[in-house]
Amino acid sequence: MDTLLAPVREFLGCSTPEQWTDFAKRPENLALILIDHCNCELKAAQTALFLVRKYAVDKASAEQVLAWARPYEEFVYHNDRDMAAFLNRDLAKADLKLDLQPKAGVVWGAELITKMVRLVKEEFHHFEQVLEIMQERGIAYQNIRAGRYARGLMKHVVTHEPQTLVDRLIVGAFIEARSCERFAALAPYMDAELEKFYVSLLRSEARHYQDYLKLAEIVAGTDISSRVAFWREKEAELICGDDPEFRFHSGVPLVEEKVA
Numbered sequence: 577m578d579t580l581l582a583p584v585r586e587f588l589g590c591s592t593p594e595q596w597t598d599f600a601k602r603p604e605n606l607a608l609i610l611i612d613h614c615n616c617e618l619k620a621a622q623t624a625l626f627l628v629r630k631y632a633v634d635k636a637s638a639e640q641v642l643a644w645a646r647p648y649e650e651f652v653y654h655n656d657r658d659m660a661a662f663l664n665r666d667l668a669k670a671d672l673k674l675d676l677q678p679k680a681g682v683v684w685g686a687e688l689i690t691k692m693v694r695l696v697k698e699e700f701h702h703f704e705q706v707l708e709i710m711q712e713r714g715i716a717y718q719n720i721r722a723g724r725y726a727r728g729l730m731k732h733v734v735t736h737e738p739q740t741l742v743d744r745l746i747v748g749a750f751i752e753a754r755s756c757e758r759f760a761a762l763a764p765y766m767d768a769e770l771e772k773f774y775v776s777l778l779r780s781e782a783r784h785y786q787d788y789l790k791l792a793e794i795v796a797g798t799d800i801s802s803r804v805a806f807w808r809e810k811e812a813e814l815i816c817g818d819d820p821e822f823r824f825h826s827g828v829p830l831v832e833e834k835v836a
Contacts, residue, residue, distance in 0.1 A: 577778065581760055584753050584782055587789075589812030592761045599822060599829045601765035607715045608830045609762075610825045614706040614717065616755065618648055619701035619726070620784075623748065624692040628676070631741055632685040632692075637676040644674065648700060652719065659711050663704060684794045691787040698780050709773065723823030726751065728814045729807070746804055749788035750811045754825060756781035 585591065600609055625645055629638040651662045674693065678685030710717065729750070733743040756778055763774040792800055819827035 577775065578749060578758065580778055580782055581757070584756050584785065587753050587785065587808075588750070588757060589808040590650065590816050592758055593816060593828050595828045596826065597761050598766070600762060605822065608708060608720070608822065609824060610710050610713075610715055611720055612723075614710065615652075615720065615722070616824050617699050617703035617706060618652060618743055619722075620751070620755075621645070621696045621703065624696045624699070627741070627744065627748075628689055628696075632676075632678055632682060632688040634677045634679055637674075640674055640676060644696070648703065652717075657717065659707060659717055663707060663711065684791070687794060688791055691791060693715050695784050695787060698784075702777065702780075703827055705773065709770070721821070723821045723826045725814050725823065725825035725827075729810060732807075732810055742792050742800065742803065743807075745792035745795065746800065746807050749809055750786045751793065751825070752781050752785035752788060753810065754815065755825045756785065758824060782798070 599605060603676045622645060625641050633641065647665070651657050651659075676689050676693070678689060726747075729747050731749065734740055736805075748785065759777050759781065760773040763771045766774060789804075796803075815825075815827055817827045820830050820832050822829040
């Protein structure tokens, strides 16, 4: 684990504050951790699909991307959701056979598609794994307000291409790296099932941040170290600063929030 985490910790600008870990490991906060983790997995998949659809594929392929996400979004955004039915759906019928075609003239389109489609498959799988754990523990899925973390990062994304895409990819790298670091921080304080699960996620999350970073370098076509340094500082400010809401990616908790 230390070998896997070493480059992640070097990439990040700070470690998770002890105050966050102390709060997160309380048994009464487990439901909120799992629900927000579940939401984070879906958001990660949606973000990657957005990048594929907006930047890398033709119009027909973009429709395939939307159809791929639809069952997951219908589950999350409909109040009459049925967790058991969703988890027990016929995957042979639900899974799509993707035939995504890169946009003409986008030289890095195929590589973005390959890396992001693999990431989406894994994030959707993780989403279902968290749901299964919640179902076993009698924790109902809920829509909860997203914390300030991703929003706080995205407000610094520049608004001209291709730098917008480069920034989005670097932000994706930091979110995935932070997820990896948080799983490692939480794992020792969880019960045996959750500890094993969180440790199992480390390898994929570590690869995800590297995939995002590699894509950012390819799209930029130049050295991005100064931009990475900028985002490292902004991400660390959010993680080390006081936070009015407790979430999987939040900063130092100020307000105790429980799931009913």
